Amino acid sequence: MSDLFDVFVEESEETTHEQTSQPTPEQTNKIKEALNLKAKLASSTKRQIEEDDSVKSNENDLIKTSTSEKRTIDDITDDNDEHPRKKFEQEDFDDWRESEKLPRITVHKLNSLDRCSHEVALPNDMEYQPLKANPNTVPAKEYPFVLDPFQKEAILCLENNQSVLVSAHTSAGKTVVAEYVIAMSLRNKQRVIYTTPIKALSNQKYRELFEEFKDVGLMTGDVTINPSASCLIMTTEILRSMLYRGSEITREVAWVIFDEIHYMRDKERGVIWEETIILLNDNVHYVFLSATIPNARQFVEWIAYLHKQPCHVVYTDYRPTPLQHYIYPAGGDGIHLVVDENGTFREDNFNKAMMVLKETPAAAEQPKQNKRFSRGGANIAGSSNNESSCYKVLQTIMDKNMAPVIVFSFS
Helix, strand or coil, X not given: CHHHHHHHHHHHHHHHCCCCCCXXXXXXXXXXXXXXXXXXXXXXXXXXXXXXXXXXXXXXXXXXXXXXXXXXXXXXXXXXXXXXXXXXXXXXXXXXXXXXXXXXXXXXXXXXXXXXXEEEEEECCCCCCCCCCCCCCCCCCCCCCCCCHHHHHHHHHXXXXXXXXXXXXXXXXXXXXXXXXXXXXXXXXXXXXXXXXXXXXXXXXXXXXXXXXXXXXXXXXXXXXXXXXXXXXXXXXXXXXXHHHCCHHHHHEXXXXXXXXXXXXXXXCHHHHHXXXXXXXXXXXXXXXXXXXXXXXXXXXXXXXXXXXXXXXXXXXXXXXXXXXXECCCCCCCCXXXXXXXXXECHHHHHHHHHHHHHCHHHHCCCCCCCCECCCCCXXXXXXXXXXXXXXXXXXXXXXXXXXXXXXXXX
């Protein structure tokens, strides 16, 4: 475990040492005010849920929701006379919001395609304008496959020049939305920044996007490639440092993509994302890519208030790639499905795997005479007489046509 911990410590130090600049007094005050508001919004959301936990739908929130017109929480039930306590609680809650000087943010629930939900948050003084799809507009990027509903909804927001938070499971295809906004920015002669939480991901995205768009640069604490490019890939720390310094690049950018925005929930590093979002100009638009998070609506409320612009949230919990869990018992000759795509635990398969371990306990131990070991004791190279377990697992995966595969090494 110490080796695993060291890996993350090294990665964290690798990124945090980039924080060479400090915010100005004006920036510090702006950050404090915005973070105070964020905390109040979180508190208000928690209070509303506690007071109205009998309503188990997306409309159970402190905000007015609508499909064609604004509705209060009192309107959720068919007969308010049967629920006098609910009306009293809503009035009491509104008074509390006023006493806390919370901004009035209106959230509209939009009609969306199947398998996804779509809401938009607007400042209270802004009138909602429906998104328009222009059939005569040539798409900024076309794909050789049919887009999923949440991808279509998010791209519609981009074509209307409005910010969007895309919340979906890993491997659902959120990168499609990022690629589209980059293509759209290059088409419109605009500058776009793509931020990632770690350098390794920045390097990977640079290789992928450079192959696709060419006009791409990379900025990390170690490497700077083509800093004048229209599309810049960088860690979030680098962007925050540029904002501290008032870099010219930050005044030219039209779109900022925040990959893995759920890192904001990290206790130690989350402040980096918060400060970066706060310090960006109001004329910048955003694409937030996130795993599924419980407070997506609260987040877009905050963005709408901070930057005085609409911010959409497109959410889906649909998994296009079924999630299954297999185990490979050391010394065995195959993998065992223990949790299927429906989340059902397969006890029979688990017991079979455990029996393999009991029957061949010596097979789990690596031969000491083989000197090519990792620090954790795993046989990396194997030999003609004794193949490593890792090799056998990969061979099984290839035989079952389950590639591509990612292998994590903890040493």
